[in-house]
Amino acid sequence: MRHPAPALADLQHGRLCYSRERMCAHPRQCPIYHDGEGEIAVIHHHAPCSYRAPSDIGHGQTGYKGRAKILLQRSFDNGATWPVDEEVVIWDDSLPLEEKRTLLSQADQSDVSRERIDLSSPDSMVYFARPATGPEDDEGNPAVECFAFRSGDRGATWETVPTRVSPPSGMSYIHIDGAPLAKFPDGSQLAIATCGPSPATSTLRIYGTDDHGLSWSHIAEVHRDPTAQGRSTYGALLLLPGGRLQCYMLNLGGQRDAIQMNHSDDGGYSWTTPKPIVAWGQSPWRSLSLEHAWSGARRGPRYRSPWPLRLKDGRILVIFGRRRPPFGIGVIVSEDDGETWSAEAVLRADASDWDLGYPVAVELKDGRVFTTYYYMEEDGNSFGGTRHIASTIFRLA
Secondary structure, three states: OEEOOOOEEEEEEEEEEOOOOEEEEOHHHOOEEEOOOOOEEEEEEEEEOOOOOHHHHOOOOOOHHHHOEEEEEEEOOOOOOOOHHHOEEEEEOOOOHHHHHHHHHHHHOOOOOOOOOOOOOOOOEEEEEOOEEEEEOOOOOEEEOEEEEEEOOOOOOOOOOOEEEOOOOOOOEEEOOOOOOEEOOOOOEEEEEEEEOOHHHOEEEEEEEOOOOOOOEEEEEEEOOOOOOOEEEEEEEEEOOOOOEEEEEEEEOOOOOEEEEEEEOOOOOOOOOOEEOOOOOOOOHHHHOOOOOOOOOOOOOOEEEEEEEEOOOOOEEEEEEEOOOOOEEEEEEEOOOOOOEEOOEEEEOOOOOOOOEEEEEEEOOOOOEEEEEEEEEOOOOOOOOEEEEEEEEEEEO
């Protein structure tokens, strides 16, 4: 059953971080903090960019990420302003390779003391870094590993000794995005990871910690696309009040191209078969596509990087990037804990091209939703315009 699209009210678009000499992107690969009042902390990749060559805007370590700092910004007024003196650099991927390896090698030293950080505290945060740690291979790709950095004070300071997070046995690739950890009553935490022999052959896996992030262990597989060319990625966990654990994900290139969801009733050990939560037939984007002569790419998946958020009134909101024209940010809503879903609603559809998305979101005290993502608009820079961190505040009517 597909319900009508939700009505969106009081939309306010803004910018958190914009400079024509910078590429600012991928906030979903980092955590977000909200204190339940007016304080919000948003983290993104922040890199110098000349917008002259395709490699300037490439997403990997040989592109902009190899030049990027991981920058935290903080607002005390529900996202209206972001004081520069509150900014914190968590990690710097532009450091020389040997300097990075020296810093990260502390994760493997058993005699290094670790800070006491309570991950069950609402003031805690974990950033899972994916720095380049080795020389490039024959195809020009550097070795990339996963390390977890913790903060116990809302991201004001971060531990300098990280935790290494290793892929499952027989695999060499792992990354963990910034989706919220599933926090259980006993204090244990679960995260969703993308693992595989390579990014192109990845599966979604559950990782857990019961020692406040001093170690992370592989628990179980969440989903593996049954076709050789398909993969599931961009996972995000949502723990319901009754104990059911949901995983929202994007399926690409194989069984289907869709946002989908499955669930576990045993703490993440076993999972149901995923079902799509988007559908054809009620698209609000179709009429918008007639309003512009879109010049951007028309191939590839429509969806990107779903972010689920359970609101105080019990509704589940999923925010995602749309990467086919008209390009923008969309939402769907469930009023019955994911049993049925609405048609898509358009949060905005004014992007200049497809390179966008990766939203994160929190519910503000007054019931409005704050979401931030990376976006692009024509502003004179090449390749469709400056990539920047934008935001939208809105209310579900």
